[in-house]
Amino acid sequence: MQSMIPDYLAEVLAAVESDTSGELAGYIPELAAADPERLGAAFATVDGEVYGAGDIDTEFTIQSISKPFTYALALSDRGFDPVLAKVGVEPSGEAFNEISLERDTGRPRNPMINAGAITTHSLAGAADLNAAERVARVVEGLSAFAGRRLRVDEAVCASEMEHAHRNLAIAHMLRSHDILTEDPRAVVDGYIRQCSVLVTARDLAMMAATLANRGVNPVSGERVIREPVVRQVLSVMATCGMYDAAGDWATQVGIPAKSGVAGGLIGALPGQIGMATFSPRLDVHGNSVRGVSLFERFSADMGLHVMEVPPAARAVVRSNHVVGAGTEATRVLQLQGGVGFAAAERIVRELVDTAPEEPTVVVDLTMVSSIDDVARRMLLEVARRLTLDGHEVYLVDPESVVPEPDPGDGGRVTVLDDVAELVR
């Protein structure tokens, strides 16, 4: 049997291939000379599987798709406060090259517009790095996201430097506000090198999958960034990633995303998947025309919109019954599925409503597929309260979904591998 995912990708590529609208980025010859017909799409799963169709191994420059990853590096290397002090997180509703600095402070509105991205570049790596070391840190960091050693396209880089007047203007403006504290030319030079890193759609899918996988590269297993940084980066991609089309994207696609002027486009869905497309012709917002179409299809076909209400789950309490009688009576709650706050609330309510009078209460987690932190804490608090009410409490947890259960102050639980250990 063959997987249907490559078939699906090939099918959607075929569906958009005839759309030749849009224009190549024309501000430097190297981009204007790109092959406009290139088209590829790749998915990377959080355990490292890559599916692709079309031109997924063609190299092109990463351009603005480097922005969220460098933002992640800056947050990692400097911490949240120093970065937030210099770059905001508010959507600007403006085009990528708008200056969009806060009136008094000169702080760029967000790290996805050029002003913010230039500032972010200057915050990657330790504060005492020189310009070349900073570029090395960024290229090394982008490589860690991709899981292979990436390199700079020197021709594009040189050409961009010759047309960097707007970015130099922005950098000098930032320097005048002391948002940048280094030589603006050196920072722009480094930023352009960052943007000139060569990637493939396959690389980009893996980079996105590293975000989706809590900051750990699914193949190399390297933790590139910590989880709070992932959350911050995805949040900013969700609100500011698509420039002045951010709201359209948020409503119609609903996947945290970022586009680049060379035709790349990525999306990352937390816990699920990294996606990337490549098609060089751009719309008026500077986003890949066919890339946007592809993501609209991905979102619609696969129900990936972050505001999609998840499917109604089977009741978390699979059964609630009593075994035995008298002092031997045991109340057994068999749970199932994923347990988050809402499911935990339902479990708590079941027990409150049931008001168990049996001396023993067993919560059977065998069929629970996942449980999050708050649900874990709620279950332990239930156990504590049942203990205080005089019950003996057992968790059946053969795979330790609740590791080292400690209900705290006055509570006590005993862990079993099988309900049969207790109930005959």
Place this chain on the structure above:
Amino acid sequence: MQSMIPDYLAEVLAAVESDTSGELAGYIPELAAADPERLGAAFATVDGEVYGAGDIDTEFTIQSISKPFTYALALSDRGFDPVLAKVGVEPSGEAFNEISLERDTGRPRNPMINAGAITTHSLAGAADLNAAERVARVVEGLSAFAGRRLRVDEAVCASEMEHAHRNLAIAHMLRSHDILTEDPRAVVDGYIRQCSVLVTARDLAMMAATLANRGVNPVSGERVIREPVVRQVLSVMATCGMYDAAGDWATQVGIPAKSGVAGGLIGALPGQIGMATFSPRLDVHGNSVRGVSLFERFSADMGLHVMEVPPAARAVVRSNHVVGAGTEATRVLQLQGGVGFAAAERIVRELVDTAPEEPTVVVDLTMVSSIDDVARRMLLEVARRLTLDGHEVYLVDPESVVPEPDPGDGGRVTVLDDVAELVR
């Protein structure tokens, strides 16, 4: 046993109670005269349970919290295109009372700023309603979200009308662009009545829960809006709900939300919960000071941020083994947990990698707690491909998580209630 949720709510209220910073909305006497010490918080689950602490039954005016709900009504009553033609979805990065119209068209940037909300009000109900009928439609719609008959505070309403010059300015400007096509005064009057609807924190939590519950009121069971409208409304709340603090909120709280100048604040998490707080003192953005603190705690304590990577689930393929041998050999895949695209991909991959040679393949869904549409389609495609490869395919699905399975063109599956029916 008592539920710990009311305890939790009481605890977080106590934690923020001492914060008396911020100011009452002062532009009309009725709001300036509110009791600044009021404080309440309520949760409503998607099956209708309400938890609360503090002043959750005190009535106050809904104000801007009416905006997302009226937007939902307009989308329902008129359809997406007519509404999107008149009101955009882009974050403005501006304060609630900025005019923020698109330069040439005069289209308001989004439905959460006043210009967009006034326009949205005019689009609620059928096009041929008169002003009073439109207000009736809106109040009836808000009531349906809340699950009880709401009413207008006539004193607040009258007072707001006297201080409505900015809104009248906006409405006349909209009229001059033909975004409004009716008498601007009548529309503003209706909009102010909409904002003067009296609600409690309990009502607001239920209204939010109706969004979280795919548009169906959890108690009354009434479908108030359809799912695509829910998704649209939540998306816009996520990007534009908190005005010029939208980015801060998106990164720090990460819950689609909306605040009102009378001190209300709601949040809705798709499939999980509706939340509401009430505390009248406002920060410079016009958001409730203690309300913002409470939501920051809710998000952090309960891991409710939409960009939170969900907990790693137990492997979706619980077991993959062969029973019997030769022509009797049966490959059994036992699945578990919730199955979305990522899990379905994993199942597909398992089968592709396994390349089963056994004549019979059984996919056991007994322990699957939920399955979404794309996963269902992928499973059926797997079944089809296995059939074409010469296998006999069975689904064990006692609770019909895959109702009426039809793998299509050349495929065939047989549904069993128990794997034991086949495998002895």
Place this chain on the structure above:
Amino acid sequence: MQSMIPDYLAEVLAAVESDTSGELAGYIPELAAADPERLGAAFATVDGEVYGAGDIDTEFTIQSISKPFTYALALSDRGFDPVLAKVGVEPSGEAFNEISLERDTGRPRNPMINAGAITTHSLAGAADLNAAERVARVVEGLSAFAGRRLRVDEAVCASEMEHAHRNLAIAHMLRSHDILTEDPRAVVDGYIRQCSVLVTARDLAMMAATLANRGVNPVSGERVIREPVVRQVLSVMATCGMYDAAGDWATQVGIPAKSGVAGGLIGALPGQIGMATFSPRLDVHGNSVRGVSLFERFSADMGLHVMEVPPAARAVVRSNHVVGAGTEATRVLQLQGGVGFAAAERIVRELVDTAPEEPTVVVDLTMVSSIDDVARRMLLEVARRLTLDGHEVYLVDPESVVPEPDPGDGGRVTVLDDVAELVR
């Protein structure tokens, strides 16, 4: 002999007649129905002579040309401070219908944009006038400028009210900032009546001539406004009169001016002339196409640019000689031409350089055509200093260009009708 001025006017009208570019104001049917071919030009001198060619007796609505005159009335009726507190004097560089309010105060940038003009209307007449009385005051004031009883075009007025949404928006915005303190609808209604006053090019030339003539209507002799108000109004016309083409106008035409959307255009040169043209087709700035061409010709042909350096005058000291000898010796300075600060400085210098030793000094003003206040004061100070130096000082001033000369503290002058009275 015939005057060549009507010939000149006819000639320039003929020169621009073939230019049919531009569009009629189309926002109300009454303006859109105007005869686009109408063309007229009129000059009114400061002593009341009117020259004209073409359609100078056709009535049309005054529109924005009412703005500087109503500003003059407001300054007269309320004084400078209350008006400046509500309306600024800074050019906005924006179109006429931009809102352009100062960020915090809501004060309109200047009285020539609609926001400022609406505010100005509300400041005409005493503070306790009702809306109808205010309109009456404005129409009466405009009539005084024109020297005949003007009336409102009720059809245009009614039609404008139906399309007044942008002005209503502006007025409500002004009301929300307490720049307007009355009912915004009543103020807009009054403002539209002001704009609907019917005038001819002849009227407009006379109104402009009233400004040029220090605020006194050249024909009726009525002082409509005081000189400081004239100066203020002309200054604001010079910097803000032509909206976003103010700089082009200031450099190329250099005449304080104001245009109206019905096709009128006026210019006023202090002390010299009032000018008006009428041609309804407008350019993108809302100024009459042929009117602008005509004024460019007037300015170039007649050297009327306010920054034109005036022609070099013949030396103010026509002769400086001594008559008689010994104790009879008399130093005679014969002056000529207009004497302002620069000429007075020259006279002072002549005397300082001459260092007259003759006992008697005669300053002969017979051939002085005009003398301004500072020059008068300088001459008297010269006389005082000469007296203190021991000279006997005489002014020959048969026409009293220096009335009641009093050199003050220690000075003394004797006035003669003819130098021959003293010098034989």
Place this chain on the structure above:
Amino acid sequence: MQSMIPDYLAEVLAAVESDTSGELAGYIPELAAADPERLGAAFATVDGEVYGAGDIDTEFTIQSISKPFTYALALSDRGFDPVLAKVGVEPSGEAFNEISLERDTGRPRNPMINAGAITTHSLAGAADLNAAERVARVVEGLSAFAGRRLRVDEAVCASEMEHAHRNLAIAHMLRSHDILTEDPRAVVDGYIRQCSVLVTARDLAMMAATLANRGVNPVSGERVIREPVVRQVLSVMATCGMYDAAGDWATQVGIPAKSGVAGGLIGALPGQIGMATFSPRLDVHGNSVRGVSLFERFSADMGLHVMEVPPAARAVVRSNHVVGAGTEATRVLQLQGGVGFAAAERIVRELVDTAPEEPTVVVDLTMVSSIDDVARRMLLEVARRLTLDGHEVYLVDPESVVPEPDPGDGGRVTVLDDVAELVR
């Protein structure tokens, strides 16, 4: 006798001396270290006399006062069209360092804001100059205005270059729009050298007097720029010279002016005088506090406001009488004073109204102190028409105020030195 002008200057300096409000420009140490108490004022007449009081020989850097003069040089060296294509003339209503570029073209709004001034610098001298040659051209040009060889303050210049980030930002932005076509750093370097030219209040008064004197340095007699350039520069100073206080200045002072951040301030009144003050403390607009006060006094005390209505002149027609009778009858019009358009109109009207029947008409210009071009043409046209009507026409013009009079087509005039030559 002593002139009272130095006394006046000393008196007004004394009046403002106690005002120590405002702040030194603090952005570079060299300016922050200036002596804040310095105070001086100088007047230069159009024939080269300089009056001064206080610190008029203290050198300081010219800063933004170089802008109008460099604009004049650019207009001279390149012509109007190339300069206007790159720099507008519209007031921006914004602070000096606002970017204020036109949305699509990137053209700076006017030459008085930094963006316009940097562009203007690049347009001084021939297009093929290198950066050093351009600076040399500008310094040489400023020197020609001042009438002495000026030099650059290298310390200030070096220090400004270190803090030039905002100007570099502006220059790179201009380069990105192809408004600048050279290396932005070199242009900013040159611009800063231009701003670092050392001048005294005496120099500035002379530079202003060169503008007032039609572009000819009153002392050296060198024609620095032509008259149309003077008019353009004065017009732009009048509307844009005082940044965001342009309207206040235009109404209250009414003298074309320019301020510099080192404390200089100049004003130029066409045909009359150049003025300069020096006092380093600045107001929030960046204008010298005491400088502004001094100019307010100059304007009020001396009636120098450009919108001041000039004093009513004595009637231009001094007498209109007939000498002789019959075929000997001669109509004599004796004129006096300055003759511009308004006076010429009065003369024409006198003759039209008089409808002379005498065979001979004499126009006696002996007492005419000045006559401008349009008046000259009108007089000659009068002569032509009188000739055609059969009159013999004589001009009495001993000082040739109408040189080589040629009334054209069919007209004929005879020039006399004295009316007595004709009339006995």
